[in-house]
Amino acid sequence: QSVLTQPPSVSGAPGQRVTISCTGSSSNIGAGYDVHWYQQLPGTAPKLLIYGNSNRPSGVPDRFSGSKSGTSASLAITGLQAEDEADYYCQSYDSSLSGSLYVFGTGTKVTVL
């Protein structure tokens, strides 16, 4: 069961900017724990996109950026490209004893129009 809420889908034309929100609570994002983002292309394993709220691993284009504020985080994709069409998940640590130490978002499908 996901405790981080994301919009099911977002879409944009090539070149546009899209953002994906990730809403948590006081036991995860709001408690100050880092948020990380993953990209999952169809039929493949997830890939780390952003770690520690806003850091990009080597090789990830700077079109991808992350931010965090309060109990929420956001992933922005600027200059949207066809290859960005994928599912995106946020992830954080949760201290609520709800049953899972590491929680993922519900996932957002990005469609390039």
Next chain:
Amino acid sequence: EVQLVQSGAEVKKPGATVKISCKVSGYTFTDYYMHWVQQAPGKGLEWMGLVDPEDGETIYAEKFQGRVTITADTSTDTAYMELSSLRSEDTAVYYCATGVGATYVRNYFDYWGQGTLVTVSS
């Protein structure tokens, strides 16, 4: 180059047990936690548990507690995830993922295996 190579797809009957392997290369196996993540067909990601290969300590998600066993074999740099009492809802792709971060609280999943499809069907 870091690689996590998982064992192949499995078909199991309800009530059976499945054991999936994840062989690591390209980094020191004992330096990082190994996590397992479940993804049911068309669904999102769900964390199952982790093992610290250095001392074998494990932590499991409550949902899987009692049915999952995660181990690490440092002689072969291989992690294993065993799930018992399988039911149809366990049909999913299972991923191993290397947990990186200064502490386990700050862990994120830097490297992923290719995934192993487990189908539970009578």
